Amino acid sequence: MTDTTKRTRVRWLIITVLFIITTINYADRATFSIAGQSASKELGLDPVAMGYILSAFAWAYVLGQIPGGALLDRFGSKKIYVISLVVWSLFTALQGFAGFFTGLMAATVLFAMRFAVGLGESPSFPANARIVAAWFPGSERGTASAIFNSAQYFSLVAFAPLMGWLAHTFGWRSVFWVMGAVGVVAAIFFAKLIHSPTKHPWINKAEFDHIEAGGGLVRMEEASASNGAAFTWANVKQVLSSRMLLGVYLGQYCINVLTYFFVTWFPIYLVKARGMSIMEAGFTAAAPALAGFVGGVFGGVISDALLKRTGSLDIARKTPLLLGMLLATCIIACVWIEQEWLVVVVMALAFFGKGVASLGWAVVSDTSPKEMAGVTGGVFNTFGNIAGIVTPIVIGYIVKATGSFDGALIFVGAHCVITILAYFLIVGKIQRLELKAA
Secondary structure: OEOOOOOOOHHHHHHHHHHHHHHHHHHHHHHHHHHHHHHHHHHOOOHHHHHHHHHHHHHHHHHOHHHHHHHHHHHOHHHHHHHHHHHHHHHHHHHHHHHHOOHHHHHHHHHHHHHHHHHHHOOHHHHHHHHHHHHOOHHHHHHHHHHHHOHHHHHHHHHHHHHHHHHHHHOOHHHHHHHHHHHHHHHHHHHHHOOOOOOOOOOEHHHHHHHHHOOOOOOOOOOHHHHHHHOOHHHHHHHHOOHHHHHHHHHHHHHHHHHHHHHHHHHHHHHHOOOOOHHHHHHHOHHHHHHHHHHHHHHHHHHHHHHHHHOOHHHHHHHHHHHHHHHHHHHHHHHOOOOHHHHHHHHHHHHHHHHHHOOHHHHHHHHOOHHHHHHHHHHHHHHHHHHHHHHHHHHHHHHHHHOOOHHHHHHHHHHHHHHHHHHHHHHOOOOOOOOOOO
């Protein structure tokens, strides 16, 4: 640790790395939504089969959350994150070989490969939350969490045009091979740049003291081994019985209905319902994604500004959520809109609102018991990503039964309203949960 009077800003390098890794994370989730239209024709997959394949990631992602969180609390964020990144990247690349099969066998192989990607990615967001809790004081945590969370939108800004071009020019298999290679390279840079605050060679004492004085859990990683004992089912029960956290979990589930519509069916919606080519859909998907990215960063900045002004976590976290979710409900208007350009504008507004409202990970960093930050984040992500199982499948059945995406848009918009109800009727006061001794 260097020691100079001027405070270093290493924590912002850390969040930049998390942003880049999370951008790749979400791009790998979206690979099949970009390549899927071409793959489905070649492999003979109907909308229901597509729905199950699109949901496969979330089945494993959900199952891996609590075990992944426990591994993070036991072994630390860096080691588990690097392993996670390599595993999900390798299985992303392997999906490109599913073209050797057709029909049911192709669907089964793709489901298995996407299941493995989901299992590999499962520790990533709880690890992000742990790293933010360690590196950022409370007054900066909303912005930091919003930055890594906004990568889910930026991923399509950065990669949807690339993936659309790859699928159009080199075939759908190339999407998986290129994205798998990108992830392996990213793992090398992650391992070089990410360390805990107590071990990072570039941080000085002034920055360390600033983080610690503001409530940053600077020694979280060093305490990982001893805190592993905090994982007991009695402690998990305390987390699951907290009304505050259950409301947060329900809200995250509903927000993720919108997320998973966007990263699974949205490009397919543009092709099937709006008559775009696969390359047009890839580029068009970037516009709402960019709006979501801007909204995500804006929501975090506004939240931290409100926290500094009012000192109230309730006002700081709930105000952007209310305004953002109200704006996101405008997605339902696309049912009645015929002009393609106006659909894109309305989708952009909806995802801007969703971005503003996406403060769930900041709330997790605010509320998790210090001894179980990884597990609490894992439980949060378990609930949130059940939406990744439900949403693609439900929309697949709706589209097959009605021949239209109208019901799907109403289904997504209704969950925006439920998010507001969860935070304002169930959560109550936002504060850190203290575990009771057994």
